[in-house]
Amino acid sequence: MLPVIALIGRPNVGKSTLFNRLTRTRAALVADLPGLTRDRQYGIGRLGSRPYVVVDTGGIGTTPSGIETLMERQVQRAIDEADHLLFLVDARVGCTPEDLALAQRLRRLGKPLTLAVNKSDIGNPSILSADFHQLGLGEPWTISATQGMGVHDLIEQVLEHL
Numbered sequence: 605m606l607p608v609i610a611l612i613g614r615p616n617v618g619k620s621t622l623f624n625r626l627t628r629t630r631a632a633l634v635a636d637l638p639g640l641t642r643d644r645q646y647g648i649g650r651l652g653s654r655p656y657v658v659v660d661t662g663g664i665g666t667t668p669s670g671i672e673t674l675m676e677r678q679v680q681r682a683i684d685e686a687d688h689l690l691f692l693v694d695a696r697v698g699c700t701p702e703d704l705a706l707a708q709r710l711r712r713l714g715k716p717l718t719l720a721v722n723k724s725d726i727g728n729p730s731i732l733s734a735d736f737h738q739l740g741l742g743e744p745w746t747i748s749a750t751q752g753m754g755v756h757d758l759i760e761q762v763l764e765h766l
C-alpha cells in the first residue's frame with residue numbers, strides 16, 4: 605500500500621494549491637473530465653522520488669474557521685488514515701490562535717509531523733518563518749505552493765521518513 609500524507613491546516617493556508625502541485629498529472633486529468641467533481645480529496649503524489657497518496661482536507665473551508673471546524677469528522681478521518689501529517693500555516697497571516705491549538709492537538713497524536721510555512725514567496729522566508737517557532741514544532745520548512753519554491757525538498761524529506 606502507498607504511504608498516505610495528509611494536508612492539515614486552517615482554511616485558506618494553501619492546502620488545495622499544494623495538493624494540486626503534488627498530484628498535478630491526476631488533478632489536471634480530473635479537471636478535464638466532465639461530470640467529475642473538482643473537489644477531489646485523494647490524489648496520487650507525482651512530485652518526488654516515489655509515489656504516495658495525498659489527502660486534501662478541503663471540506664473544512666466551507667464553514668467559518670476555527671478549531672471546531674478543524675476537528676470535523678472528515679479531517680479526523682484523514683488524520684487517522686495518514687502515515688504523515690503535513691501541517692500548513694500561512695506566512696501572509698502569521699501564527700494564529702487556531703494554529704497554536706491545532707499544533708497542540710497534532711503534537712499529542714504522536715504521528716510523524718512536518719510543519720510548512722506556505723506563501724513564503726511574499727517576503728524573506730527566514731523572517732516569515734520566525735513567527736511560527738512558537739508552535740513548538742521545530743524549524744519550519746518554508747514553501748510556496750503557487751510558485752513551487754521549497755516544495756520538492758519538503759516532499760523528499762517527508763518521503764525519507766515514511
Ligand code: GDP
Pocket residue numbers: 613614615616617618619620621622662665722723724725726747748749750751
Ligand atoms: P486551502 O483552503 O487551504 O485549500 O487554500 P487554497 O489552496 O484554496 O488557497 C487559498 C488562497 O491562497 C488562494 O487564493 C491561493 O491562490 C493562495 N495561495 C496558496 N498558496 C499560495 C502561495 O504559496 N503563495 C501565495 N502568495 N498565495 C498562495
Ligand code: MG
Pocket residue numbers: 619620621661662663665
Ligand atoms: Mg482547499
